[in-house]
Amino acid sequence: MAVILITGMSGTGKSAALGQLRQRGYAAVDTDAGGWIELVPAPGGGVERQWREDLIDDLIAGHERSGAPLFIGGTVWNQRAFYPRFREIVLLSAPLAVMLERIAARGGNPFGKTAKERGRIVADTAAVEPLLRSSATLEIDTRAPLAEVVDRLAALAGPPAPAQRPRP
Amino acid sequence: MPASEPAPGAAPAPPPAAALRLRPLRRDEEAAFLAAHQAMAAEGHTFGLGYLPGMPWPAYLQALADHRAGARVPPGLVPSTFLVADAGGQIVGRASIRHELNESLMVEGGHIGYGVLPRHRRRGYATEILRQALVIARAYGADPVLVTCDDDNTGSARVIEACGGELDSVNVIPGQVTPVRRYLIR
Numbered sequence: 001m002a003v004i005l006i007t008g009m010s011g012t013g014k015s016a017a018l019g020q021l022r023q024r025g026y027a028a029v030d031t032d033a034g035g036w037i038e039l040v041p042a043p044g045g046g047v048e049r050q051w052r053e054d055l056i057d058d059l060i061a062g063h064e065r066s067g068a069p070l071f072i073g074g075t076v077w078n079q080r081a082f083y084p085r086f087r088e089i090v091l092l093s094a095p096l097a098v099m100l101e102r103i104a105a106r107g108g109n110p111f112g113k114t115a116k117e118r119g120r121i122v123a124d125t126a127a128v129e130p131l132l133r134s135s136a137t138l139e140i141d142t143r144a145p146l147a148e149v150v151d152r153l154a155a156l157a158g159p160p161a162p163a164q165r166p167r168p
Numbered sequence: 169m170p171a172s173e174p175a176p177g178a179a180p181a182p183p184p185a186a187a188l189r190l191r192p193l194r195r196d197e198e199a200a201f202l203a204a205h206q207a208m209a210a211e212g213h214t215f216g217l218g219y220l221p222g223m224p225w226p227a228y229l230q231a232l233a234d235h236r237a238g239a240r241v242p243p244g245l246v247p248s249t250f251l252v253a254d255a256g257g258q259i260v261g262r263a264s265i266r267h268e269l270n271e272s273l274m275v276e277g278g279h280i281g282y283g284v285l286p287r288h289r290r291r292g293y294a295t296e297i298l299r300q301a302l303v304i305a306r307a308y309g310a311d312p313v314l315v316t317c318d319d320d321n322t323g324s325a326r327v328i329e330a331c332g333g334e335l336d337s338v339n340v341i342p343g344q345v346t347p348v349r350r351y352l353i354r
Contacts, residue, residue: 043239053192064189078236080307081249084190084300135307 002157003063003085006073007132008092009125010112011099013142013149014073017092020150021071025160029059031074032109050078060085068161071153075132083135088156091136094143096125183256185292190251190263190300193232197259198225204252204259207285215283217250217264218242238267246270249304253284253297260288263301267308276341276348278314279305294327302331302353312352319347328353 006014014030021028031037036055042048051074060082063070072086083089094102099121103112112121133139138156140149193201201216208215218235219228234240238247246268253261261284266273273279280301284293298315305313315331317324319338333351340347 040233040237041239043237048237054194054196057191057194061189080304081190081192081236081251083307084303131307131309134309135303 002069002087003060004069004071004088004090004153004156005079005082005086006071006090006092006153007075007079007136008142009075009099009129009132010109010121011101011103011106012092012094013102013146014075014092015108016146017142017149017153018071018073020146021153024150024154026069026071026154026157027063027160028071029073031056031072031076036074037076048077050076051082053078053081056082066161069157071157075128080135088137089135090153090156091129091132091139092142092149093129093133093139094141096122098143099125182288182291183258185255185296188253188255188260188293188296188300190297190304191254193229193250193252195226195229200259201225201252204262204285207287208283211286213283215262215285217248217262217281218245244270244272246273249308251301251304253282253293255288255293258288260285260293261297263297265301265304265308269314274314275339275350276316278316278350279310280313280315294324295330298327298331312354315351315353316348317351319349325349325351 006017008014015032018028018030029036031051036052037049038052039047040050056072059072060070064085100112100118103118103121112118138152140152142149205215205219216228218231231240232250235245235247236249241247246266248267249265251263251265252259253263261282264281266277266279266281269279280298282294282297282301284297302313315328315333317328328351332353334353336350336352338347338349
């Protein structure tokens, strides 16, 4: 059983890695998309993104039962409650300038296009990334070619389950 | 018939400790929670920390979510993560991971409080709960992790030692008969 968390700040390449893992036949869920997140009031004002825990619990439990590898991508404050259930916690990282460059260029996710959002990314990276790093079992610098990053992730999981056939 | 299969009519073997998972309470498990709360209350312990009898279930879940996020934490308490221990789909215990220590937790209580329901004891679940709770305590920055138990609670002391606990001190608490052991886990 290998349930692996892929975490990291915006623009470190989580979505790209998850997309490639899916193409290689793995179950790889990007929790930034598809209803895995709810917004809750933050203690200091504003709102905070968090995992919908019943859904995440069901997702992980299904793979714990079947033994099929699962990659979960995301960075939310309540992910720590699930840490004991991840065999690996992989931090994807890149220098801030690279992150901001990717965010400016990306099409899929609009977050980070305004100066205010970029300021938030810089502040969040300083505050959050060290916490992620302290719990990570592996850190991958995503300036490496994507295929290489994905090779390293796939090696952690072993081969995909037979039922998880590669997409044509 | 393979030896691992129970004889017809026999109670199924309890799930092994390796099958135990810490997870948040679910919105649909008020009845299971109440049963666990009553089973612990019957022997003078608390399962649902902060739970008041008759409290509406959504209000309790919201209070737990608040305390995890550090919002509306009652005076004298600290932000904490409350999780149940699930073995084979059944609640068998719980853990409370405190994100920081206050003066009283420094002496008694420590970073992690945990308990196993009476009818699920002696199966190694307590050690597994503590082992997994340590991962979360460290993710909140606890280093070393402080865990305490009563000086005469040999079962609990063994669990803490099995998880790498090193005895730091044994302290007499004003107003309490039994001294408290403080263990540090690095």
